[in-house]
Amino acid sequence: MEIFLQQCINGLTLGGLYALIALGYTMVYGIIQLINFAHGEFFAAGGYVGVILLAWMAAQGMTQSHPWLCMGLALLLTMIYCAMLAMAVERVAYKPLRHSSRLSVLLSALGMSIFLQNGLMLTQGVYDKAYPTEMVSGLVTFGGLQISIMQILILSTTAVLLVGLNALVFRTNVGKAMRATAQDKVMSALVGINSGRIIALTFAIGAGLAAAAGIMVGFNYGSVRYDMGFVPGIKAFAAAVLGGIGNITGAMVGGLIIGMVEVMAAAYIQGGTEYKDVFAFIILIAVLYFMPTGIMGENVDDTRV
Amino acid sequence: MNRNMWRVLMLALALCLAATGPALGAKLKIGSLSPLTGPYAADGNDIANGVRAAIAAIEKEGGIPGFDGIELMAEDSACDPKQAVAAANKLVSAKVAGVVGAYCSSATIPASEVLAEEDIPMLTPASTNEKVTERGLKYMFRVCGRDDDQSVAAVTFLTGHLKAKTLYVVDDKTTYSQGLADNVEKLAAAKGIKVIAHDHVNQGDKDFSAVLTKIKSANPDALYMSLQNSASGALMLIQARRMGITAAVIGQDAVYHPQLMEIAKEAAEGAYLTFGFIDENTEAYKKFASAYAAFGKPGAYSGYAYDSAYVLLSAIKAAKSTDPAKVKAEIMKMDIQGASKKIKFMANGDSGSNYIIRMVKGGQFVNFWDPATGKTY
Numbered sequence: 001m002e003i004f005l006q007q008c009i010n011g012l013t014l015g016g017l018y019a020l021i022a023l024g025y026t027m028v029y030g031i032i033q034l035i036n037f038a039h040g041e042f043f044a045a046g047g048y049v050g051v052i053l054l055a056w057m058a059a060q061g062m063t064q065s066h067p068w069l070c071m072g073l074a075l076l077l078t079m080i081y082c083a084m085l086a087m088a089v090e091r092v093a094y095k096p097l098r099h100s101s102r103l104s105v106l107l108s109a110l111g112m113s114i115f116l117q118n119g120l121m122l123t124q125g126v127y128d129k130a131y132p133t134e135m136v137s138g139l140v141t142f143g144g145l146q147i148s149i150m151q152i153l154i155l156s157t158t159a160v161l162l163v164g165l166n167a168l169v170f171r172t173n174v175g176k177a178m179r180a181t182a183q184d185k186v187m188s189a190l191v192g193i194n195s196g197r198i199i200a201l202t203f204a205i206g207a208g209l210a211a212a213a214g215i216m217v218g219f220n221y222g223s224v225r226y227d228m229g230f231v232p233g234i235k236a237f238a239a240a241v242l243g244g245i246g247n248i249t250g251a252m253v254g255g256l257i258i259g260m261v262e263v264m265a266a267a268y269i270q271g272g273t274e275y276k277d278v279f280a281f282i283i284l285i286a287v288l289y290f291m292p293t294g295i296m297g298e299n300v301d302d303t304r305v
Numbered sequence: 306m307n308r309n310m311w312r313v314l315m316l317a318l319a320l321c322l323a324a325t326g327p328a329l330g331a332k333l334k335i336g337s338l339s340p341l342t343g344p345y346a347a348d349g350n351d352i353a354n355g356v357r358a359a360i361a362a363i364e365k366e367g368g369i370p371g372f373d374g375i376e377l378m379a380e381d382s383a384c385d386p387k388q389a390v391a392a393a394n395k396l397v398s399a400k401v402a403g404v405v406g407a408y409c410s411s412a413t414i415p416a417s418e419v420l421a422e423e424d425i426p427m428l429t430p431a432s433t434n435e436k437v438t439e440r441g442l443k444y445m446f447r448v449c450g451r452d453d454d455q456s457v458a459a460v461t462f463l464t465g466h467l468k469a470k471t472l473y474v475v476d477d478k479t480t481y482s483q484g485l486a487d488n489v490e491k492l493a494a495a496k497g498i499k500v501i502a503h504d505h506v507n508q509g510d511k512d513f514s515a516v517l518t519k520i521k522s523a524n525p526d527a528l529y530m531s532l533q534n535s536a537s538g539a540l541m542l543i544q545a546r547r548m549g550i551t552a553a554v555i556g557q558d559a560v561y562h563p564q565l566m567e568i569a570k571e572a573a574e575g576a577y578l579t580f581g582f583i584d585e586n587t588e589a590y591k592k593f594a595s596a597y598a599a600f601g602k603p604g605a606y607s608g609y610a611y612d613s614a615y616v617l618l619s620a621i622k623a624a625k626s627t628d629p630a631k632v633k634a635e636i637m638k639m640d641i642q643g644a645s646k647k648i649k650f651m652a653n654g655d656s657g658s659n660y661i662i663r664m665v666k667g668g669q670f671v672n673f674w675d676p677a678t679g680k681t682y
Contacts, residue, residue: 130567221540
């Protein structure tokens with residue numbers, strides 16, 4: 001039982017990270033029906049910006065005196081940086097193609113992904129970059145259960161970000177404008193919504209969340225590498241599809257399911273560590289077979305972004 | 306002519322200029338094959354840099370008579386058989402005098418067959434799979450050790466020093482890492498060690514929490530960690546120690562890289578690795594260290610790559626020719642202390658293994674235990 005609970009926590013941590021990345025896919029798809037293949041690179045860029053900021057802070061001696069402040073600041077600045085990067089990418093690679101066929105935009109996204117990944121490799125090198133994991137170490141023990149401080153941080157930060165996003169989309173005027181643009185760009189423009197700006201904002205928010213995931217992955221696992229965006233990107237995309245692409249709550253649920261299935265398959269199925277990704281995708285196929293729109297996908301458009 | 310045509314023309318012109326860039330002197334051309342991109346790029350760049358350091362060292366000693374300098378073609382094999390063959394073909398058409406590489410055995414083997422057709426000598430600094438030198442190729446040499454010897458060293462250490470009763474084996478499914486792990490599992494079982502399980506993870510995984518939770522509850526005496534990449538090894542160590550796994554961890558030569566300590570920091574302390582014995586007090590090592598200083602800290606294979614290139618270039622120098630038969634004759638005559646080990650080639654192209662157990666201590670790799678004598682250093 002203890003081991004089962006331990007694996008649950010492992011699964012929740014991983015799933016929360018997938019969920020954060022999946023949100024970017026789903027929000028962008030919701031608003032302009034584009035699968036943004038460059039999204040995984042925002043996650044990788046976030047990991048790198050975070051480690052660069054932290055190294056600079058350590059050089060100033062700030063990480064010694066105020067570790068928590070430094071981490072919070074690094075997280076915030078990284079999210080802002082990646083949000084701006086995503087807006088730039090949207091401006092350069094997607095906006096000029098707004099009225100082209102969907103295939104052109106998709107190819108542009110693939111090209112952007114290759115461009116960003118190689119840009120990271122050329123500027124940051126091919127070696128892994130180590131995170132200052134000593135800033136957060138230690139375990140909390142509940143009965144026989146061990147949870148690392150980092151896992152608690154990931155779970156709580158993810159929860160805060162998810163709740164914040166929900167509030168933004170469903171409780172604010174900006175959120176209302178996003179939902180309106182998702183439903184009908186022409187009509188929302190007629191009532192005075194600047195759809196270009198709303199689309200850019202959607203990219204920015206998605207990339208900000210992915211960047212947060214990047215920095216937390218760096219802290220949790222200890223290092224980042226230029227090509228780290230690819231595999232989690234694909235899994236998060238699967239999570240978004242599983243939850244019903246275009247649906248925000250669906251992306252969160254999908255992320256958690258993929259994370260859980262992966263960990264449980266590795267833990268309890270003979271030879272499962274080797275095929276854990278296979279099990280995650282089997283679940284995806286099974287769900288799509290019976291519910292082609294995903295778990296929460298539906299055509300009632302007001303929950304879509 | 307419209308603007309687009311102009312652009313195309315200008316681009317074509319720029320490409321022509323770029324292509325004719327290098328000066329047309331009688332330079333000696335040698336090649337290197339290693340993964341310069343992809344997950345093994347760290348080791349791959351170490352290899353290319355090791356070759357560059359050897360070229361610098363040879364040129365400092367007066368270069369090779371009859372040639373106006375030495376030119377390196379550093380090709381990317383990407384640890385991929387197809388790309389390695391394409392890169393080998395490129396080296397063949399450039400008429401290189403010899404090749405140092407590749408890294409992954411699964412890339413070295415097909416590339417060596419392309420080079421063998423043209424009788425181009427190939428010296429591998431890192432491919433430890435047995436098959437590399439067991440195909441009867443005339444111009445295939447191996448400067449590193451062999452996997453069958455490496456697994457014996459690991460198991461001798463398990464029984465002889467750790468007195469382990471139970472073992473957990475994890476690998477990441479490459480020709481190399483799984484082959485080694487299978488050997489260790491078999492040998493350990495034959496020596497009466499109970500192998501609790503042999504799990505496989507995927508290359509490039511970052512999250513090992515599921516398999517480590519299983520290991521923690523199995524509580525083995527030792528964990529054999531056969532991963533293809535030092536960064537993955539570091540991630541596994543961090544997560545294992547964070548979970549409170551106290552088993553002795555034994556890795557192999559692919560995990561052996563300064564990155565291991567840079568990433569894992571104190572979590573790497575006390576980890577054991579099988580690696581060739583390197584005597585850092587020899588003249589050859591000091592010469593290598595000073596030539597390599599320009600490229601940063603030496604990686605696992607930097608020294609082997611340096612030795613491979615050094616052997617090749619010295620043989621060309623001694624033969625006063627790039628004729629493969631004469632170069633081979635000189636290589637076989639060699640009996641020298643290299644930066645990484647004593648080099649004397651056998652008929653099949655192997656140069657012997659000298660695996661010992663090294664340990665991470667104070668953020669450094671230190672010699673720990675010698676399986677030949679059963680003694681700690």
